[in-house]
Amino acid sequence: MAMIPKVAWRNIWRQRVRSSIVILSIALGIWAGIFLVSFSYGMNDQRTQSALMTSITHLQIHDPGFEKDNHPSFYIKDTGGIRSVLDTSTLVQNYTTRILLNGMVSSPVSASGVRIMGIDPRMEAATTIIEEDLRTGDWFTSEKKNRILIGRKLAEKLHLDVKSKLVLTFQDDQNNIVAGAFRVEGIFKTSNSRYDESTVYVRKQDLESILGWPQGRIHEFAIVLKDREQADPMKQVLKEEFPKMTIRTWKEISPELGYADEVMAQMLVLFIGIIMLALSFGIINNMLMAVLERKKELGTLMAVGMNRRKVFKMIVLETIFLGLAGAPIGMLLGSLTVRITSRTGIDIGFLGQGLESLGISTVVYPEIPSYFYWLIGSMVVLMTLLASIYPARKALKLNPIEAIRSI
């Protein structure tokens, strides 16, 4: 019985060119699958990450009243307690505190409604990536009071530039309308132009003095975790410590980002499906060629008494051997590609202007969960096996006499 595997094994090495073509196409298929998954995975992850890191972050804490009404009087009472928990938690990478106000910004030309973010420039820069989105001007380097950062879209709308003056008007916690004159220190552009149009950044202490607030009164904790998938467990921890606060994860704040992931995943399945189909037809073709060109040889084997079942078995076994030889090569190539490109990144900027002008980085860093290697590897080997059945069945139908006579 061990004879058939032996014959199959020898057959593979008897025809080096033919075998290496099949082995290579299997390896390439696995490589392509691994590469595509890691590429899309990486691109998606970056997209989500950059969307979150602009300002949403992974977890936010507010007073429950603020969540409903956005009224400035709903500031967080127990900031000290929350700080001490965040400072000692191992899940937290960084966090920032903000005063949030809804107001109006007026220039000599026009006026526009905005959300005013009162921030601590040092904490904000350490937590989010908004400082990197600054296109002109500086990040609160001037010691002077009342400096403001605005988005490019807002700057265009109100005809403002660095050093222009503008007036911020908003409601304080006693419902009085208060105002302050600010000078533009910098202009940012994020991937979200809506955000650029409707958000301005000022220093927290400037707002404190306009509002007449004591130092350290805030509306929001924005927390970045080491791993964003830990948002739910971290929320539970905070919820137990501070049951009265409203704590929301990024998935609750911005559900569309989670859905975007899911939509991408479904499209990916379709595209990888198409590629796998293309690959399996390639393999079927190659196998068909490989088997049918051996007409004479198979005919001779049958003529000297090898029965059809054994011929079938031999061909399927050959394919399994080819698959088993190709799979490790493909997996190795794939993991090498991922390992190298995840460090160097792949610049797809040449493919379209869109990415750059959207403010999304054009460099993609592929990454892949390790179980995908096995998933894709076994999928391709399975497909190869299926691909061998048709040519093997074809071989069964050979008429030995005719087959021997053919050239």
Place this chain on the structure above:
Amino acid sequence: MKMILILAWRNLWRNKRRSLITISSVFFAVFFAVLMRAFQLGSYQNMVDNIVGSYTGYVQIHHKGFWEEQTLENSMEYTDDLKNEVLSIDGVTGISPRLESFALISSGEQTKGTAIIGIDPEKELERMDLKGRLTSGVIFSKDDPGLMIGEGLAEYFKVEVGDSLVLLGQGYHGISANGLYPIAGILKFANPELNKSIVFMPLSEAQYLYGAMGRLTSLTLQIDENTDFRDVVRKANAELDTSRYEVMGWEELLPELKQTIEADSAGGQIYLFVLYFIISFGLFGTVLMMTAERRHEFGILVAIGMKRRILAAITMVEALMMTILGALAGGLAILPIQIYFKMNPIHLLGEAGKALEEYGFEPIMPTSTDPTITLSHLGIVAFVALLCSLYAVVSIYKLNPMKAMRS
């Protein structure tokens, strides 16, 4: 030359099976490349239809300079001449006139700034699906002084049908534009931004409020489904007085949508690269095997005095014939599938699909039936196929007839 053609044609059918395998490689290459791209471009088309079709429109006409500075001073007169000229353009099936300007709305203690849009309800009925969006009240008639507002806005002001809102704004030439209007209907928009901000008013009433009798800020064109909006833009530019009017297509009106699509398309092209990589390898494998199998034959031909040049020419012509047959068959075979999935698009599943629906996107992946996709990929595949068959030519020139005949 004729001889080469005849020989090549006969060679092709002498070993039908082998030729069919090669032809099918080309066939599947075209088939899958077009399938992949058709799905990609189809989803973009769906995205554009959803966003552009329902509100912005594919083409808009404004007074020159309006888009740069959107004020009533840049509005235009709605003359019969303009109307007739626009309607006479090929592919334009209808027009919706709009007058849009900013105002403060208030009710009780609450105030909010938003755009008031004067529309002709009959012209927008179908485009915006006003009936389908109505959650309570009625759709106002042409000269009925009432408002239709977004559901989110109604919740913000805590108002219902029958309540009134105060509008405060600035009209044409700086006159004050104030009024009290009852709410006739409440509309539900899937897009949360629109839902929170939309306020519609009958066009004539808006013109009266803003003191802009007979004036419009934009004229949105309805376009026949099979007409390219770029053609309409071109024709409109030729017809209209471009020193008075500006004609803009959606790509100019919504540059960010275009950029998003371009960015996504860059990722899609990576998939295509990988697909082509696999396709090329499959093709190359087939050619490689075919050449190996024909070594004996080539050896005999060269030995009996056939010029290598002619032999090479014959194999190239064979390759060309097989490529053309395969590519044509592939292009024809994909067509019904393209059409099928355009008519019966793939539905996105789960939460993601539902979420997309809530945001006003149809959660589907249709295909595009744009014939340029097939044509361009036919070209690429043909090029790759011919490149692969150069291998056969090279091996003919390198052939040692003695060795080849003995193999």
